[in-house]
Amino acid sequence: MPNPSAAILIIGDEILSGRTRDANMHYLAGELTRIGIDLKEVRVVSDDRAAIVAAVNALRGAYDHLFTSGGIGPTHDDITADAVAEAFGMALGIREDARALLAAHYERSGLEFNAARQRMARIPEGAVLIDNPISAAPGFSLENVHVMAGVPNIFQAMVASLLPRLTGGKPLLSQTLRIDQGEGVIAAPLAELAAEFDDVSFGSYPFIQNGAYGSNIVIRGTDAARIDAAMARLAALFPRGGA
Amino acid sequence: MPNPSAAILIIGDEILSGRTRDANMHYLAGELTRIGIDLKEVRVVSDDRAAIVAAVNALRGAYDHLFTSGGIGPTHDDITADAVAEAFGMALGIREDARALLAAHYERSGLEFNAARQRMARIPEGAVLIDNPISAAPGFSLENVHVMAGVPNIFQAMVASLLPRLTGGKPLLSQTLRIDQGEGVIAAPLAELAAEFDDVSFGSYPFIQNGAYGSNIVIRGTDAARIDAAMARLAALFPRGGA
Numbered sequence: 001m002p003n004p005s006a007a008i009l010i011i012g013d014e015i016l017s018g019r020t021r022d023a024n025m026h027y028l029a030g031e032l033t034r035i036g037i038d039l040k041e042v043r044v045v046s047d048d049r050a051a052i053v054a055a056v057n058a059l060r061g062a063y064d065h066l067f068t069s070g071g072i073g074p075t076h077d078d079i080t081a082d083a084v085a086e087a088f089g090m091a092l093g094i095r096e097d098a099r100a101l102l103a104a105h106y107e108r109s110g111l112e113f114n115a116a117r118q119r120m121a122r123i124p125e126g127a128v129l130i131d132n133p134i135s136a137a138p139g140f141s142l143e144n145v146h147v148m149a150g151v152p153n154i155f156q157a158m159v160a161s162l163l164p165r166l167t168g169g170k171p172l173l174s175q176t177l178r179i180d181q182g183e184g185v186i187a188a189p190l191a192e193l194a195a196e197f198d199d200v201s202f203g204s205y206p207f208i209q210n211g212a213y214g215s216n217i218v219i220r221g222t223d224a225a226r227i228d229a230a231m232a233r234l235a236a237l238f239p240r241g242g243a
Numbered sequence: 244m245p246n247p248s249a250a251i252l253i254i255g256d257e258i259l260s261g262r263t264r265d266a267n268m269h270y271l272a273g274e275l276t277r278i279g280i281d282l283k284e285v286r287v288v289s290d291d292r293a294a295i296v297a298a299v300n301a302l303r304g305a306y307d308h309l310f311t312s313g314g315i316g317p318t319h320d321d322i323t324a325d326a327v328a329e330a331f332g333m334a335l336g337i338r339e340d341a342r343a344l345l346a347a348h349y350e351r352s353g354l355e356f357n358a359a360r361q362r363m364a365r366i367p368e369g370a371v372l373i374d375n376p377i378s379a380a381p382g383f384s385l386e387n388v389h390v391m392a393g394v395p396n397i398f399q400a401m402v403a404s405l406l407p408r409l410t411g412g413k414p415l416l417s418q419t420l421r422i423d424q425g426e427g428v429i430a431a432p433l434a435e436l437a438a439e440f441d442d443v444s445f446g447s448y449p450f451i452q453n454g455a456y457g458s459n460i461v462i463r464g465t466d467a468a469r470i471d472a473a474m475a476r477l478a479a480l481f482p483r484g485g486a
Contacts, residue, residue, distance in 0.1 A: 014448055016285070018282075026264040041294070075434065
């Protein structure tokens with residue numbers, strides 16, 4: 001059975017303007033690889049309701065899971081929950097379990113549970129809450145869409161809460177060989193080897209170091225023995241990394 | 244007249260597997276903001292021909308410009324030029340001007356201009372070459388699609404070659420105020436101010452520092468005077484950052 005597939009949707013003008021460098025894509029990509037969920041696509045869209053709705057509907061239909069990052073706080077530009085509810089054709093109201101979580105958090109903190117903060121208890125009916133041990137305001141999973149915060153340490157805490165609930169597949173394994181020759185030299189024998197080992201994938205990631213060309217060849221797959229066999233052949237083709 | 248719109252398409256399994264952290268999105272986002280091209284969407288897809296073709300066609304139709312990163316080297320997994328040609332319904336063959344550029348480069352370097360390297364001269368008819376001062380192999384612009392390398396320093400050099408050819412609009416300006424209060428406190432007055440200044444955008448980017456909540460409020464727009472006016476009002480609402 002193939003591994004489950006997934007997409008990530010990152011919501012935020014601050015990424016698109018170049019002000020902030022996204023960290024959540026890279027983090028979640030590594031976690032999904034570890035548990036055998038194949039990340040197939042990432043999209044970044046702005047804080048625009050129609051853009052979010054369109055992306056949610058395209059991606060939840062195309063993949064087994066969709067993870068979103070950003071836009072679930074208390075301010076006027078936090079519209080992700082509204083957009084996800086709209087994508088599913090659902091109304092969005094305050095939900096009692098989420099309200100109770102937040103009320104307890106603000107009571108402990110001695111802060112007012114005002115209207116803006118109550119906004120964060122707006123959760124679609126039927127969604128399962130995603131625990132937020134840092135700032136209480138929960139994320140949620142609605143069918144195959146998992147809605148999480150954008151602040152990196154809260155995002156990571158929510159991922160830790162969520163992933164044990166999901167069924168992964170075979171972890172994607174990889175081995176890397178650094179070859180100190182330009183891609184133009186290694187391309188032909190590499191292509192032949194890749195064709196022979198068509199049950200693993202060969203990626204070539206070139207670099208320039210101290211003015212010299214090289215490439216990291218990454219062999220990926222879910223069968224450790226086949227990766228070992230392919231790597232042994234690759235290493236024999238390019239002894240000592242081809243230097 | 245509104246600014247031109249744009250999307251970025253990043254092609255590469257190494258980003259989706261979490262092996263590599265993309266750097267090109269953040270770099271180009273900042274450059275586009277500077278010259279007044281509004282980045283509206285980013286997608287990351289794998290080294291899969293059908294996925295690349297579908298994304299190229301969706302994004303080139305939806306935005307004024309599409310910039311791609313990755314997959315134009317000499318190895319078997321470099322299929323971006325093929326996918327872009329397919330998206331436009333064009334054949335892809337060796338083009339003489341690109342071949343001559345590469346031949347001169349390899350002659351200077353004393354390296355063999357072999358079949359794998361000649362693959363990098365495959366450029367769609369009618370495309371304009373994008374200069375690559377680092378490793379010679381050119382990118383290309385086909386109508387509104389700009390195809391560039393994924394290696395960050397080559398990508399940046401190609402962006403520098405390309406951008407002077409594009410017509411930008413009004414640079415997107417921004418000012419930031421750090422407020423040392425949680426978003427829940429500032430949300431209501433912030434929403435009122437944002438509604439009053441509806442010709443600029445207000446983004447709120449929360450953070451946690453030493454256990455205390457705060458938020459950076461970013462006011463963005465193309466009219467410096469209006470941003471100044473909005474920032475003056477914001478600063479008056481939250482004197483000394485609200486601490």
